[in-house]
Amino acid sequence: MKRVRKWLRRNQGIGLIFSICLIVFLVYLELTPWVHREVRDGFTLGFFPVVGVVLLIIFSVIMVFDARRREVPEGVEVFTFKYFLGGILILAATGFYFTIMRKIGFLIITPVYLLFFIYILGLKSWRKCALSAVIMTVIVYGVFTCIGVRLPPGILGRILPF
């Protein structure tokens, strides 16, 4: 099991995983009706997307067999599941932050987002975190307002004139 996992970290393994996923995707595409619908100049609607997928498959397969197949990419060498989870979490938090921001306003939610983000990234002083979060928010808001872009004012927009 361990050997398989180690092998999967090589370019060979990565190429194999890519190829399998892409072939499944290609089969799915071929089964969807719009792909085969012919347009005015004789090409099918799915012709060019399929070309893209086929190219992806070709190069993934080559990865399994070429001269560098035994190498482990630098990033993969140190990669763990925690990394992946961390990345997803940061992106999800950012998406959530954006959704909330449109509702209750940039000036309110941004310091909160920045505060927690800075804290977990290693600045372990709440006071410094809060200070920098507020300063950065104000600067960003100021810059955008100066050049005429209105950031979501949210609930503050009803009390503040700007």
Next chain:
Amino acid sequence: MFQPEALKEAFQLFFTPEVFLWMAIGVTVGVGVGAIPGLSAATGIAIMLPLTFTMPVAPALGLLIGLYKGAVYGGSISAISFATPGTSEAAATVYDGYKLMKRGHGRKAVEMALASSVTADTASDLVTICVAPPLAMVALKFGPAERFWLVVLAFTLIGALSGKHIVKGLLSASLGIFLATIGTDPVSAVPRMTFGVYWLAGGIPFIPLMIGIFALSTMLEEGIKLLKESGVVEKVKVNIVKGFFKEGAGLTMKEYLRCWKEMLIGFFVGSFVGFLPGLGSTVGAFLSYGVARQVSPDKKIGEGVLEGVAAAEAGNNATVGPTLIPLLAFGIPGSISAALIGGALMLQGITPSPRLFKLYPEIVYALFMILIAANAFNFGIGRIFGRLYTRLGLLPKPLLVPLIFVMATIGSFAYRGNHYDVILALVFGLVGYGMRVFGIPSAPLVISFLIAPMMEANMRRALIISHGNWIQALLGSPLSIGLVVATAILTFLSLKLKASEIARGGIEKVV
């Protein structure tokens, strides 16, 4: 063709305090707008356009041209400081620029970007003035078939942008091709590959893709690294104030002159790309960067050298002047910047058309004077901004990463005011991070995403025009055949180059 009387008039139009004042304002606003990811010259111009309604023509052109040039430069400042290209033109600058920044040479890189932009821009403007009308005729000879082959030619450079492991470069390029097919079929205008998501019907816009692939993925990588470290080290000591006043060394004359070859490549490639309608300055930047890498493999372009910055920036700015040729000769805007300048002229009651040179020669001359003078303003004002920004880039990582996340999020929203763009930017942030982990380069994806649609649309157009006759469609003119030969030679040369690199051991450890 040359009219000395008109030149005198143009001088009178140009040498006024208002022109200079508005040009300075334009450059200042432009650099600010450009440096923010998602906000481009077009946004800036849309904001400032109402101001020009009541202005005479010369100050209005000064403001808009200054703004445009400032924005293009501003884009490269943030590309270098935060790996976040502020405008799409600056995407190719990220590779060497950000690596220089990380090594503490940010100010040098920004000044190199400015110096090479101004050099290539001025040179291309001068060329445009001298040879505009005859060149315009040549540009029209490029029809769908010729443009198709030109794009194929550009594709051969992807090898040069692929890095050590060429298959991964090609994989990345294929991903770019696939992503570019999402949207609308260019012939029937029917949505394809949208998975039933209606807002994908317009295709994936370039700005959110770029913000995701470059800015978010870089910052995600840094952020995850910090997360891991913060678990080990209890406290990260940060002195914010001290960091802000630390400043790297500036660019020296010697370093500037050292990059003459890259600037020359940028000038030629950029001017050529610029004078053909429809390719655009981002393509100019990537092509010039790719050619420079191809020409001097020993300079290690791509690993953080000034030559890389010079090639990319010269390549994108050299498109500015020539892009006006089709506009001035036929009223056809060849690029966004040309369309904006054309729009500004129209607001002044001057319609760009074949009559333009005959009816308003003084305006045409004044336009070129402003184009050149704006470079000088950009050089002066841009330096100040550049120093400020590179200091921001030196902010400690735990502060920088969240700040860029906020900027990238609202930037991709502010780009069009469309919240779906934020979703796309976040998705491509993850894609870009994955590519980093697997060691797949991003440059081929970006360039093929840009040029694959041109290749498809032009090929299909050529086929429709020739009623389905492939040979006549694609090899119907001497120019097409010439381009095919050039492509073949270039492919052969780059293969040979790769082979000799391997033989020399330039690519280490081939098992």
Next chain:
Amino acid sequence: MKTRFIKVIILSAVIFLLIGNGLVFAGEAPVEDAEYPAKMITYICVFAAGGGTDRWSRIMSSAAVDHFGQAWHVVNIPGADGIVGWREGLKKPADGYTVIQGSTTPVIALLKEEKPPISPFDIKIVCYVSAFRAVLVAKPDAPWSTWEGLVAYARQNPGKLTVGGTTSHVMGQANIFDQAGIEVTLVPYDSTADGIADFLGGHIDTASATFSTVQTIVPEEAVAVINTSEIPITAKGFENVPSAKDLGFDGMAFPRWVGVHPDTPDEIVVFFSEKMDSLLQDDAVKKFIKKLGEEIIFLPYDEAQEAYRKLVEGMKRAIRLL
């Protein structure tokens, strides 16, 4: 540990206060009773800043307060050929405080979509402010440089003549050629500029463009063959260009429409349409629109609604030709 606890308490208190505030403000009484318009009007432009529609929105909004008594807040919501902005507009209440400016581009996109998210009739048209005419241009010395010559040539060589233009333009041309019973090859372009460049370079025989584009190359490089709409061109040098009406065809003009939510009360629509009319008579607005190379072609709500219905039906037919 203790200080940290206090900080958490303070932080939660602040957040609680802010959310509480938000609820209070959200519960504010609406201004429905007051006479329309009692507050700022949100004006959605469904295309990006810097484009033609955007310039129309901004020029008109600069004079809005003088005619409506309230300012317009122009918001650009582009994406999916304008459908995103249209849809966002429909999500807002049907009180006339959210207005959408669009063109035929989103209508075509909706007709092309298999499962469109909204229908082209999910709008109550307030007025037309302008309309494009698709004008066909040809090289002066070509046998197809007049309508009669073009018909004769196309009859002899079915499908040989190439006609370039953007999707809407190609549709406008196809509509006429279909009625004339002649066959041509339609070449699609992303932008009118690309099509005109290929036409000037001799790669395609004819190109379709709006009047404002056409007047930049006529008469030096090209002649206008036909105006495919029913709206005549009055400009100097274009008096003799036959329009669809002259030739006895059903023409198609591509409007810049202004619309509101379909449930909006009729009196608001009537009011808005009247005010738009007076706004477009404003000298400053007229001047800037003219400078853009565009023209004001105003249709009040009743005529515009009828024209829009006809247009969508016509497009449904023409779309099959592509």
